[in-house]
Amino acid sequence: MRIAIIGAGAVGGWFGGRLVETGHDVVFIARGETLTVLRDRGITLNDAPPVPVPAVPALSEAGEVDLVLLAVKATTETDLTGMLAGLGEGVPVAVTQNSVEVPQLVADVVGTERTWPGVVRGYFHHTGPGAVEFHGGPISYTYGTWDGSDDPRVDEFGAALTAAGVEAVIRDDIFVGVWAKAMFVVSTGALGALTGAPLGQLRTRYRDSLAAMMTEIHHTALAHGVPLEPTAVADTLAFADRMPAMATSSMHRDLVSGAPAGETELDAQVGAVCRMGDAVGVDTRLHDLLLTVLEQRGEQTPLG
Incomplete structure (x- = not known):
């Protein structure tokens, strides 16, 4: 499974870094100084040496992916249409934002059938471009398809998360x-x-x-x-x-x-x-x- 992660902040950085460390194929979508740091140094998790990762400025430059993890901070300035431009046909978008509105806003762009609402639990700190800290406690991602329908990619992504040390909780009533x-x-x-x-x-x-x-x-x-x-x-x-x-x-x-x-x-x-x-x-x-x-x-x- 090839995973594109939009955003390399607290959640995106930790999830992506751990997925790469456990052998999964990940590409980061980032901008500005974060993009430069990811390309030149990689992603830094706590005090460990940086993990080399591929990074591009737009989803349209990421090549073919099987899943997009949307991990940018949701603000009034978040341009979901622009961020998701270039999304491949049928590729789902897994949502992580702490907002009861964002799943619908994503679905307005890509459709409910490709929107996986979800929530992350865990105390992460984005300490600088390409740098994230986590100092213990539970880490989980609870997610599922919009209507609870079956999709084999849900389980496949869950297995990847589990290998990366993130508890995957799949719910029909997400x-x-x-x-x-x-x-x-x-x-x-x-x-x-x-x-x-x-x-x-x-x-x-x-x-x-x-x-x-x-x-x-x-x-x-x-x-x-x-x-x-x-x-x-x-x-x-x-x-x-x-x-x-x-x-x-x-x-x-x-x-x-x-x-x-x-x-x-x-x-x-x-x-x-x-x-x-x-x-x-x-x-x-x-x-x-x-x-x-x-x-x-x-x-x-x-x-x-």
Whole structure:
């Protein structure tokens, strides 16, 4: 299986580097300084020597591939049509973004039959062009076809991930996984960016607010026909209780560092919940509030 990875940040860099280390055929799609570093040095995982990898500036220059892993950060400036230009006929796109909207946006470009929604779990840090760090804990990718239909490439990709040290979780009801992940990452990312607090404080000092945000996401998912369990909020809080106390999301870190809101995942994560709630008449007032406040902060000065 030949795999093209669009984006060499935290997720794309780690997945791609590990796949190459375990003998799989991978080509990175990157731009600017990252492309130069990948070509000249390779991908660096933690403190190990760089792993040589092929890299090109566009999917159309990657040659024939069997699968595309979309691992770029989703922002208001993400051009999915441009990124996926040159996609071969019938080639599926595996989605990794923390957004309840991105699977549909990808499907609008390539069709639902070629869109594999998915979510990544694991705390990775993109430390520079072509460099990623991961310091323990679970790593998984939960994914599946749009409608749960069989596709032998799903299992083939899962086997490749497993060999690379990534737990592959294949679901027929993948949108349950997408919304369940959003319940954790969107609420902790937005509340963390607002307060400047890591997960350990969010799940204690701000627990009631965190639970209320998760509840808004739960109600929105149910209104869209996604059958999350009645215990989903409690289960997600219990998951948060097991994670490292100093953990923060990439959206949190970007916003706190002063990155403009339009260059962060704020709209793709929080804005998506607001829009999905509006579409079905669900009250998402906490997400609406945090979106407005964080957008305004992003237009002003760094938070810390």
